[in-house]
Amino acid sequence: MTVLVLVEPDGGAVDELSLQALALARELGEPLEALLVGPGGAEAAGGLGAHGVVRAHVADDERLGAYAPGAWARCVTDLAATLEPSAIVAPGSNRGNEVLAHVGARLGLPFAANCTHVQPGAPLELTRVRWGGSLLEEARLHGSPALLSSAPHMVAAGTVNGADAPQVDRFAPALDDADLAVRVSEHVEAVTSGISLAEAKVVVSGGRGVGSAEGFAILEELAEQLNAAVGCSRVVTSAGWRPHTDQVGQTGTKVSPDLYIACGISGATQHIAGCKGAKKILAINSDAEAPILMSADYAVIGDLTEIVPAITAELRKAQAS
């Protein structure tokens, strides 16, 4: 038996979430076959040997240039019909989850999203995350092939030793009009200003404790000094102090900076779900008992309107000397 893994190319390389899906798939202890769909697939396939892939299948059809979830699902089901894998694993990305949900609906199979561990067997046993990662569920999946997606940033991507480059096979999926009916028909470029929250090395984030929209000025100054992005908690966007695009949390952006600075943020599970991917968290809070201190690595206790400008000044001083 084999395991089929959906791999998303990222400009000729392999997307990080796909590497995490490959790591999850290796827990099943079977040879891995990869499916790559869309532009960049063939280029990305070459590097997959180090991730345990013995054979990569590149879907070849010019109609796959624009993303169409039904067409991607057709590529999966066509390939699965030939390979008869024991499991199909997708990255914990929007598209990975979307495609496997389509596959589940098409094949009449259950699908477990957000998995952190799997153990082969019938039924397959797995652990998945809930509540944006603050709770784990142990579950059994009754269906073959087992449909699984990995939980984002909860499975460490790794490599295997002594692996050769995989065999690369091109195949032509039997796409029909229905598979292509829903597709990206247009892409609108964003008018971006500053550093993207999802990709920033440092995020300076504010919560209820910032007090007002104007209160964010001192956070913006610190962010500028650190070349950081500014984020906020859900309370702040609900109050209209910042746009929703700045929200870090389970229902906002999930960030993974080297340092996350949480200013006046109490630390609700909804918020922690969005920032626990940070390497380190610094909490600045007036309340030494705030829940954020249970998730933070460092804390400064006191009035953020004094502490934040003092850090900015200290950074400027250090830079000048």
Place this chain on the structure above:
Amino acid sequence: MVLTADEQALETRHLGFTISPHEECGVEEAVRIVEQQGGEVTVLTLGPPEAEEQIRETLAIGADRGILLATDGEEWDPEATAAAIVEQARDYNLIIFGNESADSGNYQVGIRVAYALGRPVAIGLKGLTVADGRVRCEQEVSGGRDIYDLPLPAVVSVLEGINLPRYPSVPAKLRARQKPVETITPQPDEARLEKVRLVVPAGQGKQAEILGEGAGAAPAVVNVMRDLGVA
């Protein structure tokens, strides 16, 4: 987080319930579409009988009627949830879901319903425009927005941020009490994504290192930033 003794659920005796963020925005979006274009909004949820309270909240922000698919409080897997919804969802031009549930995060119920009804489906949306029998769907992706254009009837799922939901007025809350809520008690098939138990992950409850109090802690903070290579 505290679990019940049988490890099947969160201990909720001392907690309140709310509508999840994506779903709250979904209701607001439906109400706005109907305010502009006419029609009727039906809100459906699957949950324990107490969930009628959340349906009443949506009636107060402008939905017209509610359907409660009442369970005995046990959680249903996504296939069973979708099957129960399909039975009640055949007669609508547009079916709006929250993108994923806050608690179980299965990312699939809307798609399963769409397939069962033979409807097109787009998910993860931050913009909807209904016009001329079609719905233009906007999805945030890296570097911008992808657009999907679906013919109605269609199924979509939305994300928080698509709108800022309104707060209900007191008169609207009173009117909501008079609006119809139908309760249906479907029977689930055996779960094929079978929950065994819930576990509170280890590692919660770490304690932050206190770098200091007030502005005087700034040099210590900058030292940490240097150690992390960010300053």
